[in-house]
Amino acid sequence: MRTSPEDLRAQVASLAETFSDWEGVSLQAGIDMPQLTVAKENLVPVMQALRDGKFRFAHCSMITAVDHMPEEPRFEVVYGLYSPSCNQWLRVKTHCQEFEEEVPSVTGIWSGANWLERECFDMFGIRFQGHPDLRRLLMPEGYEHFPLRKEFPRDGIEPGRLYRQWDEGRRREGAEEESAS
Amino acid sequence: MGSLIEAPQPQNVGEQGFLTTKLQHLVNWGRKNSLWPMPLGLSCCAIEMMAMVGPRYDLARFGAEAMRFTPRQCDLMIVAGTLTWKMARAARTVYDQMPEPKWVIAMGVCSSSGGMYKNYSVVQGIDSILPVDIYVPGCPPRPDAVIDAVMKIQKKIEQDRSLKFGS
Ligand code: SF4
Numbered sequence: 001m002r003t004s005p006e007d008l009r010a011q012v013a014s015l016a017e018t019f020s021d022w023e024g025v026s027l028q029a030g031i032d033m034p035q036l037t038v039a040k041e042n043l044v045p046v047m048q049a050l051r052d053g054k055f056r057f058a059h060c061s062m063i064t065a066v067d068h069m070p071e072e073p074r075f076e077v078v079y080g081l082y083s084p085s086c087n088q089w090l091r092v093k094t095h096c097q098e099f100e101e102e103v104p105s106v107t108g109i110w111s112g113a114n115w116l117e118r119e120c121f122d123m124f125g126i127r128f129q130g131h132p133d134l135r136r137l138l139m140p141e142g143y144e145h146f147p148l149r150k151e152f153p154r155d156g157i158e159p160g161r162l163y164r165q166w167d168e169g170r171r172r173e174g175a176e177e178e179s180a181s
Numbered sequence: 182m183g184s185l186i187e188a189p190q191p192q193n194v195g196e197q198g199f200l201t202t203k204l205q206h207l208v209n210w211g212r213k214n215s216l217w218p219m220p221l222g223l224s225c226c227a228i229e230m231m232a233m234v235g236p237r238y239d240l241a242r243f244g245a246e247a248m249r250f251t252p253r254q255c256d257l258m259i260v261a262g263t264l265t266w267k268m269a270r271a272a273r274t275v276y277d278q279m280p281e282p283k284w285v286i287a288m289g290v291c292s293s294s295g296g297m298y299k300n301y302s303v304v305q306g307i308d309s310i311l312p313v314d315i316y317v318p319g320c321p322p323r324p325d326a327v328i329d330a331v332m333k334i335q336k337k338i339e340q341d342r343s344l345k346f347g348s
Contacts (some may be wrong), residue, residue: 137304140267147301156301163269163310 011088018053022046033089040077040094044104050081051109054149055088057081060110063117065124069150074098075126079106096126105131122147205344211280212256213298213338216245216331218280219255220241221272223262226289226321230261233324252278257334260311260328263291264304276311286330287313290320 011034019036026047029033038046050057062080073095081090096103105128106113116136117128125146128134136143145157163172218240220230229338234240234248249255252275264272276285287307290296295305307313314337315330 138267152301154300159266159301160269160304160309163266166270167273167310 015090018049018055019046020169022049026140030091033091035093037093040060040096040103043094044106044109044126047079047106047109050090055083055090056085057083057088057090058086060106060113060116061151063113063120065120065126065148067124067148067150069098072097075101075124077103077120077126101126102129103127104129107131122146125149182343189195205342208344209339209341212341213335214244215247216243216257216284217247217255218245218257219252219275220248221248221258221260221262221275223260223264224291226261226291226328229258229321229324230288230327233327238324240328240331243328243335244265245331252276253280255279256283257331258283258285258311258325259288260285260286260292260307261321263296263298264307264310265302266304267302269304270312272307273310282341282343284314284334285311286327286334287316287329288330289322290318293318296320 003069009029015034015036016027019027022042025039025042026037028037036046059082060079061082064078066076066078068074068076075096075098077094079092079098081092082088083090094103101124103126105117107117107128109129114132115137117131118134120126120136121128121131122136123135123146124133135141139147140162145152146158207261219226222230232238236245239244245257252258256279258276258279260272276283285307287293287311291298291303292307293313298322299305304310315333317330319326
């Protein structure tokens with residue numbers, strides 16, 4: 001989607017009205033769509049206002065993160081919101097530190113955020129507080145590492161270990177059953 | 182029919198309405214012409230596998246058109262696609278559930294060696310979890326290449342001498 005610079009400025013101006021009395025919320029024009037930076041403490045009320053306010057951002061289209069190692073704060077969680085009634089896109093960003101990768105969950109606002117947050121947790125290890133079911137989505141259960149973090153090697157860390165554990169357990173059980181019968 | 186003819190032939194067989202052969206040859210002949218593949222279609226290669234079974238390439242000419250989606254009825258596993266470590270347990274379970282004797286074709290570079298996916302999630306060659314009989318290179322291999330693999334499996338079955346009699 002291409003937005004002309006004039007359009008973008010007009011969009012930002014009308015969004016800025018909504019947020020003029022919010023603290024810790026800053027709005028930038030962004031390259032392709034307006035962009036809102038929010039402290040994570042304010043995330044849930046701001047998102048709620050975005051969904052229910054003038055623009056009606058009814059659709060949470062994506063959630064991902066960016067690893068800015070070695071900068072602090074290390075992780076940036078990025079939300080892509082869309083308002084079908086205004087045909088308006090908005091990017092929302094919030095930050096969290098290493099070792100306390102916790103961000104409030106927005107599943108209470110958009111239930112579709114459930115799997116998006118699970119994927120983000122799976123890939124970056126960011127824990128979404130208040131998520132109803134924060135399990136891994138793509139990597140196997142029981143895997144300890146987070147593949148999209150900068151320190152993660154391309155070839156993985158012991159990629160076959162969980163399979164081999166399962167395989168050994170299965171063979172042991174088979175052998176025990178055989179010796180019992 | 183090669184292996185049937187290999188057996189010693191008495192005279193006037195056809196006229197008398199019977200033929201003689203070795204049991205091993207008869208069993209091999211039956212097995213190789215009625216392979217039931219287990220289509221383990223994991224990604225894009227599965228499309229080529231479907232083309233292979235369809236009317237244009239027609240795997241039925243080789244007696245192997247009866248794809249079964251339960252491993253308990255199959256004897257030829259075609260691993261068509263990218264096997265991830267998460268999927269590896271399922272693939273191994275499917276293999277274990279197939280009755281003996283059984284054969285495995287690794288179709289495509291992904292299942293043969295991991296292919297272009299040299300990363301943390303993909304098994305670098307299914308031979309690290311399964312015994313493989315034939316590898317088919319290509320990304321994806323053409324259906325004719327896979328048919329060639331099936332024919333090589335048939336040749337392999339023909340040479341089987343594992344039947345035991347008596348004790
Ligand atoms: S070998 Fe190529 S076509 Fe086959 S599964 Fe891999 S990527 Fe897809």
